[in-house]
Amino acid sequence: MSVLINQEELFQDRVDNEIKIEPRDWMPDAYRKTLVRQISQHAHSEIVGMLPEGNWISRAPSLKRKAILLAKVQDEAGHGLYLYSAAETLGTSREQMINDLHSGKAKYSSIFNYPTLTWADIGAIGWLVDGAAILNQVMLCRTSYGPYARAMVRICKEESFHQRQGFDILLTLSRGTPAQKEMCQDAINRWWWPSMMMFGPRDSESTNSDQSMKWKIKRKSNDELRQNFVDMCAEQVKVLGMTLPDADLKWNEAEGKYDFGEIDWDEFWNVVKGNGPCNKQRLDARRKAWEEGEWVREAASAFAKKQQQKQKQDKAA
């Protein structure tokens, strides 16, 4: 056995041996910084992700669909909370993270900057967007940072309901009237490429990836995950009797995977930089919710303080 000389080597040795890193353990500053960035972005995505779906709660086609959508959106709020809590173990505060989101300093997944135009979009989000998220999240259940991994396990348990309810919506539409079928295909057409972009830049362009893999924050590369996604969806879309909007999509017998077309990277970077169809609308909605909730936060704090004083007085009396 080699003698370990410094903290950094000791840390890497633990990671290599699959020993989880816990909040109070020594960790490199850059590891902490990367995690805070990644986990808080992930949390923001869950919270902002409620907005496009919330758009359809009051317009769901039946009471059953409405109840299901409400439950799903409530899950997303819970997922945001699990993740914010995990990030807080690294020494950042909830308020700091929320401020960074509202100031535009922190990012969230670009997918939520696309609008939900029809009811079929709710199906497409469940199937494609949650489907893409699940691939990423299943990988993250084995991430090296303990609190993040535990949050992910919890999230993954709930997430498969989301994907299945989405597919169920599309399946119903795909067996409906010609207009419903058309609506189904249209939603798939609009959500397919943004979903493909969810996995991030190509491996050759991704600067953070190598170090994250070494630290076992990530365990699969962007391109690997994207390939898994294509292979999964290309088969599932057949069940719907629909098609994916990619003329280059073709089964590659020799390599045992699907070949697919090029992503529009200009669009990708444009939306990341804040110029997507709904970037402004989403942030405005979050800021408004925060500002209008201020009196509630203050009132609850004041009430708690008053109750404490009352208890003290009762004891003294």
Add this chain to the structure above:
Amino acid sequence: MSFQIRKFYYGDIPEDKAGGAIVSKQTANDWPLWEIFIRSKQGLDHKHVGSLHAADAQMAIENARDVYTRRMEGVSIWAVESKHIHASNPDEATSLYEPANDKIYRYPTFYDLPDEVGHM
């Protein structure tokens, strides 16, 4: 880059910094943090499931109900304000736990008994 650790959650508050005394201005507006423990069914221990912010204990329990028991995960909730949890320091793990390492006679398998004894 220097990253000041202001709080330690998930019960990871070491004795020397206990009580959440180092609270920066930025965190002063947040409601206090609570650690949540859930008993999944009668007969089992309460187990730590995560944390949340709440103004008081009642709100902590109500929020925990909404967040951690949406799918019948629990029949009982404990909420403990995080600053009240004291934890051992991981840097001292070696000196704390190593003394147990060489006392193999504490395990039943240490004792080699004749087969005639049967199950014991």
